[in-house]
Amino acid sequence: MNGNNYCVILAGGIGTKLWPASTQHKPKQFIDFLGKGETLLQSTYNRIAKFVKVENILVSTNEQYSDLVRQQLTQLADDNLLLEPMRRNTLPSATWATVKIAHRCQDARILLVPSDQMIYDEELFEANVTRAFDYVSRTGRLLSLGIMPTYAATNYGYIQMNGKQEDDIFQVKSFTEKPEIDFARMFVEDRGFLWNTGLFVWTAKGFLRYAHENESGFPMFDVTANMIETSAELEAVVKDAYAMCPNISIEQVCLEKRENTDVMLCHFRWTDLGTWQAMYDTMPKDSDSNVVMSGNALLYDCKECLVKTPENRIVVAEDLQDYLIIEENNVLMICKKDNQKTIRRFVNDIQINIGDEFV
Secondary structure, eight states: OOOEEEEEEEEEEEEETTTTTTOOSSOOGGOOSSSSSSOOHHHHHHHEEEOGGGGGEEEEGGGHHHHHHHHHHHOOOOOGEEEEOOOOHHHHHHHHHHHHHHHOTOEEEEEEEEEEEEEEEHHHHHHHHHHHHHHHHHHHOOEEEEEEOOOOOOSSSEEEEEEEEETTEEEEEEESOOOOHHHHHHHHHOOOEEEEEEEEEEEEEHHHHHHHHHHHOTTTTTHHSSSSHHHHHHHHHHHHTEEEEEEHHHHHIISSSSSSSEEEEESSSEEEEEHHHHHHHHHHTTTTTTTTSSEEEESOOOOOOEEETTTTTTEEEEEBBBBBEEEETEEEEEEETTHHHHHHHHHHHHHHHOOGOOO
């Protein structure tokens, strides 16, 4: 394993779209959704540890989840756990992690990976990431990893490819976040657009140089400019800086502005497990295309439904198509499977009318 290769796992989200199973008290990354005997965070960590040294794997999460991370990743060194004092989306956490790694290794090559993804071909994944490490080392550019769309998904972002840099690597022409269905169909038919996986690779030097050149887009650039010698000093500065950070994603700066950013067409199979629809797509189905993730269910004339309840529950349903039946944390939710805006409304209404303990 190359000692200059690092990975940052982003594990600070709430996962509202997977409510009521995912809550602010225990979000999706800390749950074994797939019945594999490991949580999504553990699965991500174990996948990366096959080709990145464990001492070079960092986890970024909200300070509220520090105990959950330590319980699930007992091998993670304390100095490799970055605890965000407040939620400010992915750009501040990526900047902090890159600065921290740069203090350890100026020649670091960094893979940024969300904690809630399914990778089906791990050898291909490793091969694509290894090539990405090599590319960013040679060019100093930022690199997004993209996947050729297989259907018109409206819950993924789409990266338009521009001029070819080398085999399977292109300049970024445009980025569209979660398009309407008509645009998604057009992107798929065009074959010039890739799904945004949320996976990025860069060198510490390349990222910090980009941050310096685009200071207005990097609210934590003062952190990178300071001569900070210890982790404790760095974390003290970061905690002060976070309060002034806007809620901004990596995509908003690196893909929408497109400067110095390329995209690689990757060949591993990938799913973002951020919605119940994605969970449904991933799981094995019965003859009527129903999925029972947990619990016992008798489904009569039901098609394309997803059921997840405690093991001691029995669900009996008739004449439903494309529905969710989810019971978790003293909440029973029954609704159409593909309407994520509905779930957000449920969560907001419960917070207002009933209380935070259920969300």
